[in-house]
Amino acid sequence: MGDVAKLYEPVVPELTEEILHESIDARTESLATLRELGPPDLVHLLKQSTRDSRKQTGVYHHVTGVDASSSASLAPYINTLAYGDHGPNAVSRTVAGVFCCYNAFSRLDMRVHVSYPGTVESYCVDERGDKRKASDELWLETYLCSVLRAYSYADDGSGSSIRKIVGVRRFNPVTKTETEHRFLNAAEQLFFRGWQLGSDSIVQVPTNVSNHLTTGLLKYLDTTGRYASGINLFEKLRTQSVEVASLLAKVLFMGSEEVLGVKILYESLQQTPMDYVMLDTQAEYLLKKAQKADTPEVKEERLKMALGCADRSTIAAPSEFSTWARLAQVYVAMEDWENALTTLNSCPMFTYQDKDSPMMPEPRDFHLPIMAETRLDEIDSELESRYSEQVDPSLLGLRAASYRGTFKKAYGILTEMTAKIGWDQLLKIRSNVFVMEDEYRTEKQEATQAAQPKRTPSMDGLRGTPDPTTNGDEGSDDEGEKSAEAATTLAPNGEGSGVERPSSTADPEEVKADTTENGTHADDHLSKLNTKRLCERWLDSLFMVLYEDLRVYTIWRTQMAQYRAQQMQYKKSAEEWEILGSLAERLQHFDEAAEAYRACLSLRFSPIALAGVLRGFEKAKSTRDTVAALMRLVTWQYRRYSQFSPELLRTIRILIEDEGAMKVRSIVQTRGLPQPVIDLTHGWTALFTNFHSNGTDS
CATH class of the missing domain: 1.25.40 (Serine Threonine Protein Phosphatase 5, Tetratricopeptide repeat)
Structure with missing residues (x-):
């Protein structure tokens, strides 16, 4: 008990319920909607007034990193909270406590109910709210999920994760070699069920080596530097499945065992030559080695090898974002800008799936002690x-700050290109690669005119005067104005931003409709369109968002330079x-x-x-x-x-x-x-x- 009290500090955030047990009821109702590792653990305390035993209050908080290997390990956490209330000046005392911890493998909420004095009950609740018996196997799954959740919900130091959910206590789930052994042993037993937990938002289909379990394992090893433990784990698992070689190689590279890592990847790819994770791991390794190359010749050689691996991985997994993104990164490193942009345009984009968050009713009161x-x-x-x-509202409206998942990764590749070649050059490459709207409309008009039969007065008399809108150019004047406006250089507040807004690309849906409407005869005249690609809408949107970022950045730097030249302080x-x-x-x-x-x-x-x-x-x-x-x-x-x-x-x-x-x-x-x-x-x-x-x- 003393060790537990020392581990979990006495100051605890408390959110007070409006209605008794409403937080537990809300958690039970949300179980059917959970899709990831689940929300942080919920701890609910029922407190009774020392003056009036009929007056009871429900308070709760969330926590990650508490040892959830059994009911015997969770009950002491509740005890530290309950006994902390029993001072001589306490206005209330804890009469019951509930610890709720989600098992993402079996989709059950494991619960430990402690009543004072002295009774402990453990059970689990399914998605329908029905009680079930808690077994040792379920506790093993729950423990592993709790460690992975601690890493998933941990903050990166900037406070961004902390501010998302009020009053979450975060503890380190693995603090010594004994707890590490328990964690890795649980991971070994459940490794080949890891795909059931789902995966990061940039992975389309979870696999044995791409899921929340493997992400958590690699995060743990990278944090602690316990590479030898990771190598031992993946060596054992590789004897059961060769695909684990990609994870083993990654840990070997982390631990500077590069020669052995390369050898393992080479041998494993002989057995499974189209394993996209292994190919991507090779491409990533070669790309990093190219960036550290001493000479241009060595750099070029390594990039060529990386290109081969990355290209093959897109063939092995054409529906995965990571393979195409890696290929685009290789092209950027090779300064092959057109292929980089074309490859980026080919990336399959996925809707971002955020972490499961607690869905609680508005608390009556907050107690957040310092x-x-x-x-x-x-x-x-x-x-x-x-x-x-x-x-400034213009700073609050920058959409790129809210990008997550595949869109954030793709935007990072686009900004890397811009940082290397500049905005103007990027726009030129964009117009070389993609069909621009004004270009498309000119080509379409020429093709339509060429496809029409020659007009004669007799034909006009028979058919009547043609409606100008039947040529497919309805609203072309408005579109022309939009294109002209888009191509101008914006100068807010009289200050020239020096960043030209990109003109729109042709709409893929419109091109498809026109092709169907005008038939194959018009296609013969679309010479430029046959040599260019259509820009995906999401990438077109990224260009507009990048323009906004660059515009605000350029205004800031220009104003800073002007203030410095006048020896004035620039205030924000x-x-x-x-x-x-x-x-x-x-x-x-x-x-x-x-x-x-x-x-x-x-x-x-x-x-x-x-x-x-x-x-x-x-x-x-x-x-x-x-x-x-x-x-x-x-x-x-x-x-x-x-x-x-x-x-x-x-x-x-x-x-x-x-x-x-x-x-x-x-x-x-x-x-x-x-x-x-x-x-x-x-x-x-x-x-x-x-x-x-x-x-x-x-």
């Missing part, structure tokens, strides 16, 4: 000023600087992004801005600045009840491997921050001492 240990003046400034800031609110930093980073202007993030931090604390600055410190190998940023982000996370962020832990691990644990601890100690903040950071670094990671014995 621990004294997280008091830090600069972090306190965030809450004081965040909601009083003015934001903290949130505006935060948005501009994200915009610059999205467009791959990293120095400008860091400049905006620093301007934001000079006004108030922002985890988004500080996480952006941290990425720059990591690249520059600036150890002291990295540690300083980490300490503040760890403290902000703790204030939001989070003791777990894989990205921050990975950064700490790399620091320890590069500099040694003793040096990192010394830097933490000398940063001049309050002792509780120092202790929090030491707590995060202690994980790698438990794992005996590289650098911890120095």
Whole structure:
């Protein structure tokens, strides 16, 4: 009991129900709609007033990372909450508690009900709300799902995940070698059922090696650096199925065992030459090696090999986004811009499937206490000023910031091309590759006229004067005005943005309809259209969104230059600087992004801005600045009840491997921050001492 109490800190967020048990009822009703790993675990407490035993209140919160291997491991968590209420000045006491943890394998909600004093009942609830008996096999599935969910719902350090759901406690589910063994053992037993959990939104069809289980395993190994454990696991699984070789190779590459990884991929592809994940893994590896090549000749050779693998993977899995995206990335690296754009246009796009979120009724009250240990003046400034800031509407309307899944990946490839060749050149390549609207209409008009019989006065007399709209050009004047307007250079507020808006491409549906309507005779005259492709609507939309990003970015940089020339201060609110930093980073202007993030931090604390600055410190190998940023982000996370962020832990691990644990601890100690903040950071670094990671014995 003492160890559990130490693990789970006493300060707990509480959301108060309007009606008793409505949170549990809402969770039960939502079970049939869950499609992913399920929402975070729900903990519900029934509290009774110490003055009036008839007055009862229901409070709840969500949590991830609690050991869900059995009812015996969940009941102590409820006990820590219940016994925390039993102080001499307590106004209420806990009379019952329920812990709900979703089993995504069997689509059941596992529940542990604790009544005080002393009874514990465990059962599960199906999608219809019926009770079932909880077995050891179901608990094994539930435990594995809970660990994967902890990684899936973990924050990346910027606070983006934390702000999506109010009052979620996040704990690290694997903190020592004993719990790692339990996790990997469960993963081994259930590995070939992993496809039942679904997959990331960029994967069309979950497979044995592309699903939420394998994503979680690779995330764990990348966070902790426990590559030897991963290699042992995948070596055993490869004896049962050769396709696991792709995962084994990925872990070998992570652990710098490149020669063995290449050998395993080569041998495995002899047995399954059309395994698209193996081919994609090869292409990814060769692409990274090409980017690190010493000479242009070596780079070219490696890119040619990557091209062969990527091209073959699209043949093996033509309906998967990742294969086409990898091929487009290879073409970008080869500076074959037309093929890159054509390949990007071929990517199959999927609707983004977000994580399962709790669907709860509006709580009557929120109690979100702040621990004294997280008091830090600069972090306190965030809450004081965040909601009083003015934001330019043009910054709030940037659609690219909301992209997720395949659209975010495709947009990243498009911005990479723009960063390398510029917007004007990208538009030229676009018009070379795709049929533009004005071009299509000109060709269609010429083809229609050529297909018509020669008019004579007698024919006109017989048929009557032709209706101008029957030639398929109805509304052409309006369309011409739209094209002319689209091609102009926008100059908001009298400032020339210097970014030309892309003109529209031809509508694929309209081209198809015209082909059917005019027959094959007109096709003979569409010479240009026969050598070009139709731009998919989603890619056409991406160009428009990219134009908006570039327009806002260009205005910002132009105004900044003008203010500097006049030795005037360029003023923006903290949130505006935060948005501009994200915009610059999205467009791959990293120095400008860091400049905006620093301007934001000079006004108030922002985890988004500080996480952006941290990425720059990591690249520059600036150890002291990295540690300083980490300490503040760890403290902000703790204030939001989070003791777990894989990205921050990975950064700490790399620091320890590069500099040694003793040096990192010394830097933490000398940063001049309050002792509780120092202790929090030491707590995060202690994980790698438990794992005996590289650098911890120095």
